[in-house]
Amino acid sequence: MSNLRYLENVVTLELDVEKCIGCGMCAEVCPHGVFVIEERKARIVERDACIECGACAGNCPVEALTVKAGVGCASAIINGWLTGEEPSCDCGGSC
Amino acid sequence: MRWGFGRTRYSISAGLYAIGTPSSDSPVLVTANYKMTFDILRRDMHGHDAWLLVLDTKGVNVWCAAGKGTFGTDEIVRQVQKTRLQQLVNHRILIVPQLGAPGVAAHKVSKACGFKVVYGPVRSSDLPQFLANGQTATPAMRRVSFTFKERLILTPVELVSMWRQTMWSVLVLFILGGIGIHIFSFTAAFNRGGAAILTGVLGLLAGAVLTPLLLPWLPGRIFAIKGAIAGLAVGFLGVILLRDSLNWLNSLALIMAVSAVSSWCAMHFTGSSTFTSPSGVEKEMRKAIPAQAAALLVGGLCWIATAF
Numbered sequence: 192m193s194n195l196r197y198l199e200n201v202v203t204l205e206l207d208v209e210k211c212i213g214c215g216m217c218a219e220v221c222p223h224g225v226f227v228i229e230e231r232k233a234r235i236v237e238r239d240a241c242i243e244c245g246a247c248a249g250n251c252p253v254e255a256l257t258v259k260a261g262v263g264c265a266s267a268i269i270n271g272w273l274t275g276e277e278p279s280c281d282c283g284g285s286c
Numbered sequence: 287m288r289w290g291f292g293r294t295r296y297s298i299s300a301g302l303y304a305i306g307t308p309s310s311d312s313p314v315l316v317t318a319n320y321k322m323t324f325d326i327l328r329r330d331m332h333g334h335d336a337w338l339l340v341l342d343t344k345g346v347n348v349w350c351a352a353g354k355g356t357f358g359t360d361e362i363v364r365q366v367q368k369t370r371l372q373q374l375v376n377h378r379i380l381i382v383p384q385l386g387a388p389g390v391a392a393h394k395v396s397k398a399c400g401f402k403v404v405y406g407p408v409r410s411s412d413l414p415q416f417l418a419n420g421q422t423a424t425p426a427m428r429r430v431s432f433t434f435k436e437r438l439i440l441t442p443v444e445l446v447s448m449w450r451q452t453m454w455s456v457l458v459l460f461i462l463g464g465i466g467i468h469i470f471s472f473t474a475a476f477n478r479g480g481a482a483i484l485t486g487v488l489g490l491l492a493g494a495v496l497t498p499l500l501l502p503w504l505p506g507r508i509f510a511i512k513g514a515i516a517g518l519a520v521g522f523l524g525v526i527l528l529r530d531s532l533n534w535l536n537s538l539a540l541i542m543a544v545s546a547v548s549s550w551c552a553m554h555f556t557g558s559s560t561f562t563s564p565s566g567v568e569k570e571m572r573k574a575i576p577a578q579a580a581a582l583l584v585g586g587l588c589w590i591a592t593a594f
């Protein structure tokens with residue numbers, strides 16, 4: 192997996208280290224190993240691997256994480272442009 | 287079935303199911319009511335005892351349903367209460383697939399119904415080992431992969447999801463193909479339109495089959511560029527094979543059109559891949575679509591010019 196990477200420096204993920212209580216939920220739910228927990232704080236180590244799925248932000252009990260979550264799917268984004276709404280995932284059986 | 291159409295037929299009823307002969311101490315696994323997900327889970331858990339809490343995700347798989355929020359906190363709480371789970375089991379733990387996490391807030395589930403969410407592995411085939419390890423996942427179980435085999439499985443999905451665009455293109459190409467010095471002729475529509483459709487099919491194969499399979503080896507990170515490169519290669523190959531029957535206008539038309547179509551299809555593969563972010567895809571599309579349109583226009587003009 193580590194050989195497949197997408198574009199650099201486009202991801203909207205932000206971590207507020209002040210708020211973080213080091214519970215480790217973000218590291219547990221992230222499917223791409225974006226976080227490590229060090230000295231009872233989360234740290235972003237693989238920022239460009241983030242796919243903006245929103246799992247970490249939704250499961251952080253103290254709202255220390257923000258990310259503009261959505262679906263990384265071209266058809267959905269075109270739908271979003273055409274209808275002026277947020278892209279929604281109605282593409283195929285696989286997404 | 288992974289195919290795009292008629293997917294709602296492949297759903298099962300939400301509620302509580304048993305695998306083996308579970309007791310009040312057996313684990314509770316949460317899943318979606320997409321039939322294929324359910325069947326795979328049952329297969330992978332064969333020989334174990336567990337409860338399955340199936341959420342109503344409208345027949346959509348866990349990952350997509352979590353993105354939409356139908357696989358989420360509210361639906362978990364609703365099913366826990368509806369099935370009176372707290373009376374059935376002694377423990378207070380729900381094992382939720384990790385790919386469902388975008389829709390679920392673990393701390394809110396426990397506040398609302400008293401059950402603690404433990405995220406299970408990404409792949410259900412790792413579940414038996416996860417349970418044997420005292421419900422802990424190894425780092426490898428937490429990671430999403432995207433192997434050659436997984437990409438191969440997705441290519442038919444890509445082709446099917448393109449079928450509507452393909453039908454329209456075929457119609458337009460027939461009509462355009464008929465236009466020429468005789469104003470319109472059906473023979474020309476079949477010959478020239480047929481050739482153009484073949485070109486489109488080549489682009490489709492290059493973008494939706496070849497590009498996904500060769501993904502790690504195609505240069506760059508941008509899917510549209512990977513697709514364009516695969517299309518260029520296929521286009522050049524086509525020109526070399528057909529060099530006796532093509533003039534330079536035809537050749538240029540072929541190469542341009544195959545690359546444009548291939549790039550467009552490859553860009554759509556971002557939705558099936560497991561490592562693209564929406565911000566990245568949107569950025570890529572803003573740049574790629576004008577280039578694809580320009581290449582298609584050049585190819586199309588060359589092709590129409592050959593009719594006169």
Ligand code: SF4
Nearest residue numbers: 211212214215217251
């Ligand atoms: S989930 Fe939130 S509080 Fe817990 S480690 Fe991650 S950022 Fe910190």
Ligand code: SF4
Nearest residue numbers: 221241242244245247
């Ligand atoms: S949004 Fe998803 S991929 Fe990105 S860091 Fe959070 S959990 Fe990981």
